[in-house]
Amino acid sequence: MSEILEERHTIALLVDNEPGVLARVIGLFSGRGYNIESLTVSEVDNIKGYSRITIVTSGTEMVIQQIKALLNRLVPVHEVHDLSIEGPHLERELALIKVVNTGEQRIEAMRIADMFRARAIDSTLTSFVFEVTGNPRKVNAFIELMGGLGDIEICRGGVVAIARGSEIELDTLI
Amino acid sequence: MRNAEYQTRKPEDCISGAAIIVKALQDQGVEVIFGYPGGAVLPLYDELFKTNNLRHILVRHEQAAVHAAEGYARSTGKPGVVLVTSGPGATNAVTGLTDALMDSIPIVCLTGQVPTHLIGTDAFQEADTTGITRACTKHNYLVKKSEDLADVMHEAFYVAGNGRPGPVVIDLPKDILFEEGPYFTLESKRPCAYKPQIMEDQQQIEKAVKLLADAEQPIIYGGGGLINSGTHASQLLREFADLTGYPVTLTLMGLGAFPASNKHFLGMLGMHGTYEANLAMHQCDVMLNIGARFDDRVTGRIKDFSPNSTKIHVDIDPSSINKNVKVDLPIIGDAALILEQMIQIWKEKGYKRKDRMLSEWWKKIEVWRDKKCLDFKQDSKIIKPQHAIRRLFEKTQNTDTYITTEVGQHQMWAAQYYGFDQPNRWMTSGGLGTMGYGLPAAMGVQIAHPDALVIDIAGEASILMNIQELSTISQYNLPVKAFIVNNQWMGMVRQWQELNHGSRYSQSYTESLPDFVKLADSFGGKGMVAETIDQLDTVIDAMLETEGFFLADIRVAKEENCFPMIPSGAAHNEMILGLGDSLDAPTTSKAGMALV
Numbered sequence: 001m002s003e004i005l006e007e008r009h010t011i012a013l014l015v016d017n018e019p020g021v022l023a024r025v026i027g028l029f030s031g032r033g034y035n036i037e038s039l040t041v042s043e044v045d046n047i048k049g050y051s052r053i054t055i056v057t058s059g060t061e062m063v064i065q066q067i068k069a070l071l072n073r074l075v076p077v078h079e080v081h082d083l084s085i086e087g088p089h090l091e092r093e094l095a096l097i098k099v100v101n102t103g104e105q106r107i108e109a110m111r112i113a114d115m116f117r118a119r120a121i122d123s124t125l126t127s128f129v130f131e132v133t134g135n136p137r138k139v140n141a142f143i144e145l146m147g148g149l150g151d152i153e154i155c156r157g158g159v160v161a162i163a164r165g166s167e168i169e170l171d172t173l174i
Numbered sequence: 175m176r177n178a179e180y181q182t183r184k185p186e187d188c189i190s191g192a193a194i195i196v197k198a199l200q201d202q203g204v205e206v207i208f209g210y211p212g213g214a215v216l217p218l219y220d221e222l223f224k225t226n227n228l229r230h231i232l233v234r235h236e237q238a239a240v241h242a243a244e245g246y247a248r249s250t251g252k253p254g255v256v257l258v259t260s261g262p263g264a265t266n267a268v269t270g271l272t273d274a275l276m277d278s279i280p281i282v283c284l285t286g287q288v289p290t291h292l293i294g295t296d297a298f299q300e301a302d303t304t305g306i307t308r309a310c311t312k313h314n315y316l317v318k319k320s321e322d323l324a325d326v327m328h329e330a331f332y333v334a335g336n337g338r339p340g341p342v343v344i345d346l347p348k349d350i351l352f353e354e355g356p357y358f359t360l361e362s363k364r365p366c367a368y369k370p371q372i373m374e375d376q377q378q379i380e381k382a383v384k385l386l387a388d389a390e391q392p393i394i395y396g397g398g399g400l401i402n403s404g405t406h407a408s409q410l411l412r413e414f415a416d417l418t419g420y421p422v423t424l425t426l427m428g429l430g431a432f433p434a435s436n437k438h439f440l441g442m443l444g445m446h447g448t449y450e451a452n453l454a455m456h457q458c459d460v461m462l463n464i465g466a467r468f469d470d471r472v473t474g475r476i477k478d479f480s481p482n483s484t485k486i487h488v489d490i491d492p493s494s495i496n497k498n499v500k501v502d503l504p505i506i507g508d509a510a511l512i513l514e515q516m517i518q519i520w521k522e523k524g525y526k527r528k529d530r531m532l533s534e535w536w537k538k539i540e541v542w543r544d545k546k547c548l549d550f551k552q553d554s555k556i557i558k559p560q561h562a563i564r565r566l567f568e569k570t571q572n573t574d575t576y577i578t579t580e581v582g583q584h585q586m587w588a589a590q591y592y593g594f595d596q597p598n599r600w601m602t603s604g605g606l607g608t609m610g611y612g613l614p615a616a617m618g619v620q621i622a623h624p625d626a627l628v629i630d631i632a633g634e635a636s637i638l639m640n641i642q643e644l645s646t647i648s649q650y651n652l653p654v655k656a657f658i659v660n661n662q663w664m665g666m667v668r669q670w671q672e673l674n675h676g677s678r679y680s681q682s683y684t685e686s687l688p689d690f691v692k693l694a695d696s697f698g699g700k701g702m703v704a705e706t707i708d709q710l711d712t713v714i715d716a717m718l719e720t721e722g723f724f725l726a727d728i729r730v731a732k733e734e735n736c737f738p739m740i741p742s743g744a745a746h747n748e749m750i751l752g753l754g755d756s757l758d759a760p761t762t763s764k765a766g767m768a769l770v
Contacts, residue, residue, distance in 0.1 A: 016367065019316070020304060027308055062496050069493035075313040075333055075368045 008058045009084040010161045014170045016076035017043050017051040028070050040158035056159050088164045094157040095139045100127045101150030109149045116142045185356030191320045192221035192351045198327035201360050204255050208239040212259025214286025217351035234642040236263050238614035240270020244279045245618030248601045253280035253334050260286040261299030271341045272310040276605025280339035282330050289349035303345045312340030320355025328363040337370030338491040372508040379515045382486045387525040389460035391535045392420045398427030399465020399509045401597050407510035408597045419527045423451040425466045427604045434593030444472040445740050446586040449547035455480050456746040464488040465509045468499040478745035488512050547738045555706045559659045559730040563591040569714050575627045576619045580612040580636030583665035583736045588631040610639025620652045634660040635684045644697040647723045655717050655724045661732045669735045674762050690727040701725035742769040
């Protein structure tokens with residue numbers, strides 16, 4: 001058997017902000033057994049009514065090609081950009097992490113949070129809620145460290161991504 | 175609001191939602207609607223009654239409405255239009271919509287819906303139609319404002335017919351049908367984000383032509399995309415085959431896109447394709463796939479599919495590229511436009527037919543042809559199904575004939591033994607394999623071509639799945655002929671049980687069949703039975719002479735199998751030619767057993 005290489009891709013879409021558009025995108029993934037690792041969506045142009053969707057998915061080259069072709073085929077989808085192959089891009093994620101602990105562990109949590117530039121946005125005598133942003137790897141690392149310092153609850157906002165450089169790729173002013 | 179600036183357009187008129195729909199249908203050149211009324215669409219039926227300028231065909235089941243519209247669409251190249259009510263009306267249409275999606279048939283289906291303020295309350299005859307049909311349409315709309323209605327109507331026709339065609343559903347809440355809204359003409363409709371690519375870069379096509387020109391063992395493998403592209407594509411394919419001298423094979427959906435009587439034609443390929451077509455596919459060095467999608471019925475075991483060829487794939491749908499088979503040169507575009515370019519490039523670059531090399535290739539093909547894989551022996555009084563279809567072909571080939579089929583053995587025999595020389599003459603359910611497709615599809619074809627001979631080559635089991643349509647056929651005096659290849663089995667199920675399940679015929683015998691002659695009679699038609707070989711021609715002649723609808727009950731050999739056959743999970747060079755052959759031929763592998 002030849003080795004099947006799965007690659008992680010970050011795909012940005014510009015879509016009409018209309019009811020059902022997210023269901024169409026998700027249905028395409030679920031109906032064919034593809035993977036969604038992360039999905040974020042928000043309106044980016046309220047005059048034209050465009051939303052931008054960022055999807056992180058993984059699959060073989062053939063699967064990724066299929067996903068992009070199928071997304072392009074959806075009627076309310078204006079643009080499909082595979083940021084992972086179109087050049088350098090930035091990925092950021094916001095996460096809120098509640099950690100419940102006391103004593104030494106509490107001090108250590110504060111110290112690590114400082115290193116990660118995470119902010120404590122809520123505190124009781126036995127807990128913190130940290131807000132951390134960064135690329136998904138950084139967020140993963142922060143969560144892993146916090147996990148060693150008490151019971152934790154995690155809420156992640158999903159990946160948002162944009163290409164580096166001066167070029168505007170997903171033009172909302174079409 | 176989407177495309178806000180287009181909302182400042184001046185409407186042509188301000189009229190009720192129902193009137194907007196009727197007007198848009200007329201602007202789109204719609205001549206006929208297949209439908210069934212119900213509570214949620216009454217305002218629209220009222221408008222049809224008042225305006226009285228659109229022909230409405232009242233079917234007896236909504237699934238049949240969609241199949242009839244498919245038959246209409248495939249035989250004319252125009253989109254088929256369906257009108258059904260909410261809830262059960264919409265859910266009954268789902269099979270037809272899925273069928274149209276799989277076979278790329280342009281359909282616009284209007285479904286009723288409960289009024290907007292009741293959506294989501296489990297109201298009477300409410301169904302989440304856009305949710306249910308999301309996976310079985312190319313696109314669907316729920317119209318929530320009457321001001322969107324005209325644009326949605328026009329856009330639906332555009333989406334259904336452009337790019338890779340498919341079904342589009344417009345879900346219409348009842349209050350929207352009453353509410354007044356602006357009417358916008360086709361010319362002033364808002365722009366649509368859906369813009370399929372129809373032409374590829376010149377360089378890419380030049381590369382393809384060069385590959386083809388340098389080929390030693392080339393093959394052209396065409397599919398339904400050639401039919402969808404219009405009759406021009408078929409003419410161009412013939413021209414290209416003449417120019418190059420290359421062999422052509424077609425998929426089930428592509429039959430008619432290249433004349434069956436042409437010497438370059440190898441027959442259909444795939445699971446029940448000819449020996450010569452499949453072997454040529456297996457051994458070719460350059461393959462030009464034009465408008466086909468490497469379906470599993472065609473490829474057999476993917477790993478061993480045409481192992482030594484450079485593959486060129488022309489398709490209008492980018493998602494068909496590299497879906498099942500990795501290709502070397504993808505070309506995105508419309509079949510006719512690409513073929514036109516290819517012919518032009520071939521001529522401009524001065525490529526010549528390499529007759530000597532080609533004759534070596536044709537010699538090989540002739541050896542495979544000499545196997546005469548479609549031969550059968552009609553040696554007793556019992557009618558062989560293959561013989562029945564061949565006789566039907568011989569007696570109708572000089573008439574303008576349209577053939578529809580149901581699904582199963584008879585469908586494959588029709589594909590093998592009925593020769594199609596023109597496109598749009600062959601209507602069958604290929605992708606979904608919908609039993610019950612043929613009779614309603616034949617209705618749709620007959621509506622579009624009132625004077626043509628329309629025959630549903632049917633199985634006795636399949637035709638019962640939409641037999642209620644005899645009532646529609648009777649109401650509109652449609653002279654549809656049903657040629658029932660009656661072996662009293664669900665033949666293809668029985669065949670697979672024989673080959674793969676130790677001849678344990680679980681639930682595949684059609685018991686309690688009706689008397690088809692009396693059945694025809696009860697709906698005001700005629701019917702006849704042919705039980706022995708000497709009665710076959712008499713029944714066919716009687717059928718062709720009858721002016722009204724006719725059911726021909728052809729009692730055929732009950733346990734005849736459909737050959738040649740690539741067992742599921744096998745490769746093109748592992749065909750079973752016939753039962754005698756199957757003793758030492760490869761049987762279905764363990765992996766193949768799990769395949770359908």
